Amino acid sequence: MAYLRWRRFIELASLDRPRVGEFFMRHRDKPIVPAPVEKWDREYREGVYDRLARSDQRHHHRLLAAMIADRWPQPRVLEIGAGEGVLFEALRAHAPARYVGVDFSAPAVDKGLARLAAEREAGVVDLLLGDGRDFRTDETFDVVVFSECIEHLGEVEDLVAHYAPNLKPDGAVGLTMWLALKPLRLWHRLKTLGQVLDEAVINTPWGGGWLVAVVRPLRAAAIKAMLLVATLACVAPTDVFAAPSLDLPLSIDLARAAVDACAAKGLPVSASVVDDKGNPLVVLRAPASSKPPIAAPRKAATAVQFDAPGSEMEPRQKADPDFAARIAAEPDRLNPHGGSL
Known part of the structure; x- marks a missing residue:
């Protein structure tokens, strides 16, 4: 318990002081390597991520959904790395006008389509198979969300520039990120790309923690x-x-x-x-x-x-x-x- 408290103290301190995180970071020169799609496919088939639908695993989703709905009533949301589209369960209470989720795992997309069949039939929800690094659509959205995946999608500057055409003039990027020193490097970079509208940290009773934020990027x-x-x-x-x-x-x-x-x-x-x-x-x-x-x-x-x-x-x-x-x-x-x- 003492170690977890010390680690959380360092993580919180590094939010505004990047050098603190760099000093305490282990394997700082080792890049984050995304798992192959085959691993995600197998784990979705085996139900490893079924726990994400539980209430005690979705604190960050509920907070991000509230941040979005507070600024954009009945929002249009594009989520990259959506998995089964679990974020929509948090958005549902805010009556989103449109939700499009994109993921590169076919089993995840199939499970999400089955669970959200009624919303898809109504034209509110769509889940698509695609690679978040180069996915393209002609639709525009109030918010493009990266939920616990941005560290696996390459350079954050390129990523934001890629999705900028899909944002409405007052649109923004939504982010949830596991609170850890290495992923926080990307948060420091993302903050330089625009105006931080909302930023919060969630600590859970079981020791988990997330950074939740909304950033309005500069023009492309x-x-x-x-x-x-x-x-x-x-x-x-x-x-x-x-x-x-x-x-x-x-x-x-x-x-x-x-x-x-x-x-x-x-x-x-x-x-x-x-x-x-x-x-x-x-x-x-x-x-x-x-x-x-x-x-x-x-x-x-x-x-x-x-x-x-x-x-x-x-x-x-x-x-x-x-x-x-x-x-x-x-x-x-x-x-x-x-x-x-």
Whole structure:
């Protein structure tokens, strides 16, 4: 019991202090590896997840459903990684106008369709077989939900940008996440992508814990702009020094995260994050006297000057060197605060 209390203390402390979590995290360099679909199929057939329908396993679902319904009466909800669509049981009391669940396990989808047959017949519910990393639909929703699955779906920035077209103008991302240090890394990154509307932690009598949150992301173009900056940390150092300055209108948190990404790759940059009119702006500059290193640099001291306060962000790294070129060719990259990029 003492260990569980200590662990929960560390998890709660790391919500706002990422370095605390990094310090106490075991196997911090070991990635989260999603289980193969065959494992999920077998466990759904064997009824391993039948317990999720029990009331004492759905605290987080009820809270998230209430958060959603409070802002969007009769909401339209898309859930990625929906399993059998158990979240709908919590949404049912709020009379959702539409619920679409997506999961890559055929047995899970089949069980959900059988249980929710009446709602599906009425056109309120649909459960679809698909991969949450690249699922596409023409429908738009008030909320796109990732319930205990976002850590298995790749880079969170790419994921939010992918589903941004499916959100209504005032739409948001809903999240439930098992309270553990490694998945919380993704929460820290998700917070930089927009405005946190609701955030809560649930502790259960049996020792479980979840983070439950709703985040309104920046427009897709703004997320692409942030990814463009982060990509600078992964292109060849000579390419960065060849273009010693890049101005992008971003929030202060995104600016700080971009500078951290460059620092993690050993690229010496300085940054200013407020323009002369007080608008959020990041200017990344490589020192004029710097020469491109011959080999990949080790982590170097980074001169970072911020003209406005911001919260501490962990480094973010992207692994697609062609991303910058693709985004630069797109004409619709807009300043989230108005104007063209």
